[in-house]
Amino acid sequence: MSPPHTLLWFVAASIAVASANVAPRAPDACAAIGGRKWVSPREVRACYSSFKVVEAEKANIIDVISKMAAFHTSTNYQIRAPEPFASEVHEDLLGSLERIKNQRYASDYELHIDFSRTLKRLNDGHIAWVNNCYDSLFVNYLPTPLSLITDAKGIQNVHIAYEAFDVASAEFPDQIDFWQNALPGNLKGNLKSLSGAKVLLINGRPPFDAVHANALITGSYQSYATRQNSFFSSYRRTAGEWSYILGNFAQQSLPLDDFAVLTIQRVNQTLPETIILPYRSRIGTTAKAFTDTASWRSNNCVAVDGTNGIDAYSESLPADAPVAKFLQQPPLPLDTERKHGLNVLLDAAPWLDVTLPPTLQPGLVAVNGSYNSAQFYLAKDGKTGVLALGSFSDTQYFTFLRTLLEGLQSLKALGATQLIVDVTNNGGGFICAAHWLHRIIAGPKSTTVPQAGLDTKARAGPLARTIVDEIISKNKDPIVQLLYNPLNWRDASNTPFTADADWLEPIVPLTINGREDAFSPRLGNECQPEGFPGDAPSEALFDPKKVVIVSNGRCGSSCSLFSISMSKYEGTKTVVVGGKSDVQQIYCGVVGGQSTNFVTIDTEIKTTGLKNNTLAPPDLIVNGVMGITWRLAYGVDEPNEPAEWQYFPADLNLPVTPALANNPVAIWEEVARRLL
Ligand SMILES: *[C@@H]1O[C@H](CO)[C@@H](O)[C@H](O)[C@H]1NC(C)=O
Ligand SMILES: *[C@@H]1O[C@H](CO)[C@@H](O)[C@H](O)[C@H]1NC(C)=O
Ligand SMILES: *[C@@H]1O[C@H](CO)[C@@H](O)[C@H](O)[C@H]1NC(C)=O
Secondary structure, eight states: OOOHHHHHHHHHHHHHHHHTTSOOOOOOTTTTTTTOSEEOHHHHHHHHHTSOOOHHHHHHHHHHHHHHTTTSTTTTGGGSOOTTSTTTOOOOHHHHHHHHHHOOOSSHHHHHHHHHHHHHTTOOTTSEEEETTTTTTEEEEOSOOEEEEEOTTSOEEEEEOTTHHHHHHHHOTTTHHHHHHHSOGGGTTOGGGGTTOEEEEETTBOHHHHHHHHHHHOOSOSOHHHHHHTTSOEEEEOSSSEEEEOOTTTEESSOOOSEEEEEEEOTTOOSOEEEEEEOEEEEOTTOOOOSSHHHHHHHHTBOOTTTSOOOTTTOOOOSSOGGGGGBSSSOOOTTHHHHSOEEEOBOSSOSOOEEOOTTTSOOSOOOTTOBTTEEEEEOTTSSEEEEEESOBOOSSHHHHHHHHHHHHHHHHHTTOOEEEEEOTTBOEEEHHHHHHHHHHHHOSSTTTSSOSSOOEEEBOOHHHHHHHHHHHHHOOOTTOOSTTOGGGOBBTTOOBOOTTOOTTOSOEEEEETTEEEEEOOOBOOOSTTTTSOSOOOSSOSSOGGGEEEEESSOBBTHHHHHHHHHHHHHOOEEEEESSOTTSOOBSOBOOOEEEEEHHHHHHHHHHTTOTTSTTSOOOOOBSEEEEEEEEEEBOSSSTTSBGGGSOOBOSEEEOOOTTTTTOHHHHHHHHHHHHO
């Protein structure tokens, strides 16, 4: 119910409006949240939902997504993915856009949810539609991230994370009292006592009903197991710190839920208790301040510098392009992509998150070579080296690659004879960094020289072919600024293409799910030698069979390129920590091959003078970003089929006991005990 002063204001405003002989209007729902840091999700939804669809914007987004779909390698595959993912990935993107075109929506927010979920149903973290107007403009939080814990008898239960209160009180010092006061009866003010509680029901249903519902909309990974795992808390090594990921239960990038009803059994209590915990929405770190609907739209919802591409020969992109915020890597200048190919996930949640509580952070000394997202440790056993690698990207490409080598050599100098590579929540990064790490661990051999990764193919749609044609026949890219320049690529025998080679020809026609499609011939290695810092050792640094790759399954993109080639070619073991015990855990997903985004494709088009081509997407008029898979890697087991939908079961599914939960060092010690 409205407080009295609001009601009075409304009456007064209505009279004023009515007397001006205009239809009476509701108060501005966005003015109600303008300038505030913490609001209720209901208030955010009221603002978002108050804005009607602008047909020109809707048509613009549909036009951009559908024309970008011609550059995305997987559009036709994803109509029904091959087994084992046929039941997970079956979305006809173009068909859905046609449906959206003809559908009416109560608000622009409702339309946005349809766009966002339609792309998320592809379960491919390379292709996403993210709109700064809505996604993570406000972030919805609960102070109770969850963990899936296995007890001494092997029984699994969902728990409120043991560290929940430590995390929430450190991250939300200005909101914790709200949640303290929201608790009923004698729990009021005692939020801390919820940490570790067993969760018996979520909203009156078994917890895995909520996990399942989230797995259907969270996107990003083909594997159902991995999407289940997104619900729970986890950790990641980022450039500046050990960070904590709250998981989809305790963090939402849209104001989807108002509260969670939890039936819990607290630690050392026998009786179940039911509590209602409200979500709270915090203004996102990169949201532009606003005071009402008009300023919300103009500051956050319209295209900005860097939303669209440029003519690379007469303009430059801004340093902090909007897409960078949602790529799952440290922010890089966009032109880095052309110098050092990227394969990285795009998500509606920004890369930076909250801090892992100090009690869970590794207490080991980081050894020489530790640098940003890559930290090296020697375990207490004196023989297990650890590389914690949260990303394959860094702002300093060659420095990053050299420090990877320095770190591994330091571990050896300290006596390490075996290695754990922890890639928990590693969303990829530089393709050639993945190849480099494989090459320096495994040494020079047929599986690492000249190609330490996977061969790929690019989609060869009509506009892509015209772009290549403009580059090679009209010299539109003399200093090699464009992705479609043949000088970037090599053929299947790893021979570089010449400046005039039409590398998309001869087209390989394929019929995929009943649709005619076309791809480039097979492409080989492009990393060696130029993409390597030069001094790769002449021998393996570690026996790859004494190397274990560990994650929560959320290892994607370049992380997959590394993990698949280490596992399939070198016999390296893989471990997924956590996950439901009766669901096969998958050690990586969303392989891709190379990812890119709308800005880059638009730049290719503008630089080659093809913006007027009927197949070219228009400039975006909204503040959106879109990613795609641009090259698709071939698999190892089935070398002539995409790796994307091949099967990567983990060698070990390590159950998370209370001692292991979000505790990297405890996990590494347990992995070493079991597998090394
Ligand atoms: C639960 O009981 C055990 C054994 O008495 C005790 O060690 C532990 O501190 C208690 N934990 C809580 C949160 O009360
Ligand atoms: C680490 O670096 C320091 C300073 O360069 C050097 O003295 C030390 O030997 C290095 N340690 C290892 C294990 O490489
Ligand atoms: C596109 O067409 C318009 C109108 O015909 C023309 O003014 C413009 O120069 C053309 N742009 C390019 C990049 O060819």
